[in-house]
Each structure stands twice: as C-alpha cells, then as structure tokens.
Amino acid sequence: MSGSKPVVLFVCVHNAGRSQMAAGWLRHLAGDAVEVRSAGSAPASEINPVAVAAMAEAGVDITGNIPNLLEYDDAYAADVIVTMGCGDACPVFPGKRYEDWKLDDPAGQGIEAVRPIRDEIRRRVGDLVADLVPGRAAG
Structure with a gap:
C-alpha cells in the first residue's frame, strides 16, 4: 500500500x-x-439526485459530494482503482490493482431501480473493506 492506509479510487464516466x-x-x-x-x-x-436519495434511505449522506475530473495524481496515488461502466473512457494506469464492477447505471432511473444498484455496491464495498482492512467489520 502507498502509505499508512490504503487509497481507493472509484471511477465512472x-x-x-x-x-x-x-x-x-x-x-x-x-x-x-x-x-x-x-x-x-x-x-x-x-x-444524481436519485442516487443521493437512495443513499439517504440507507443512512449514508452524499449530498456534499461533487463530481470530480479524473486526474493523473489521483490514479497514481491509488492502491486500488475500481471502475464502473467506463469501457474505454477510463484510462489504465500500469501497476495498479484494478477491479471492474459491472453495475447498471442509475442515470435516468427511478428510486426502485436504484435501490438494488445501491445494495449491490454496498455488498461489493463490504468485500473490499474486508480485504483491505483485515479485522474491520464491514458493517
């Protein structure tokens, strides 16, 4: 890992x-x-306001987050890069651990369609926590 704690970068278009x-x-x-x-x-x-609402239902507040442009420094600093539906739009940085999570896109979807996406992301993030932080309960 790059420092005292692992750095994870989530990337989608x-x-x-x-x-x-x-x-x-x-x-x-x-x-x-x-x-x-x-x-x-x-x-x-x-x-996406529906993603914000779906996360709020689960007790996670992402209202203060803003979309960011993928910068070389962020990718370079990451120990794990998780891509989601990027295809060829997301660059590859050699020497990094990559995971490509195939997930439905919540864009343009109602809350009923976004909830299962939210729940699947939670499951995968829980697995990632268990892998990166041994002994840490994944909630």
Whole structure:
C-alpha cells in the first residue's frame, strides 16, 4: 500500500451515481481506515439526485459530494482503482490493482431501480473493506 492506509479510487464516466455511492459506502463502512476518492472521465455538473436519495434511505449522506475530473495524481496515488461502466473512457494506469464492477447505471432511473444498484455496491464495498482492512467489520 502507498502509505499508512490504503487509497481507493472509484471511477465512472460522469462521477455522479455509481462511483459516488461506492465512495459514500466506503467512507461509511471503513471510516478513516481507508482514504476514499472518486472521479470521472467526463464528470457531470452534479450528483444524481436519485442516487443521493437512495443513499439517504440507507443512512449514508452524499449530498456534499461533487463530481470530480479524473486526474493523473489521483490514479497514481491509488492502491486500488475500481471502475464502473467506463469501457474505454477510463484510462489504465500500469501497476495498479484494478477491479471492474459491472453495475447498471442509475442515470435516468427511478428510486426502485436504484435501490438494488445501491445494495449491490454496498455488498461489493463490504468485500473490499474486508480485504483491505483485515479485522474491520464491514458493517
């Protein structure tokens, strides 16, 4: 790992839904044991309000998050890069641990469609916490 705690970068194209939910879950489940970053190759102007609502239902507040542009320094600093629906839009940085999570895109979906996406992201983030922070309960 790059420092005293692992750095995880979640990346999707718009950094408005899946990656923001994943970052919210990781902060919620891992606390300060993991440094969390999220970004997009073509960030939206705001977070998907339905993703915000779905996370709020689960007790995770992501209202203060904003979509960020994927920067080389963020990728370089990451120990783990999790991509979500990027395809060729997200660059590959050699020597990094990559996970590609195939998840439905919450964009344009209602809350009923976003809840299962939220729950699947939570499950995967829980597995990631268990892997990165041994002994830490994944909530």
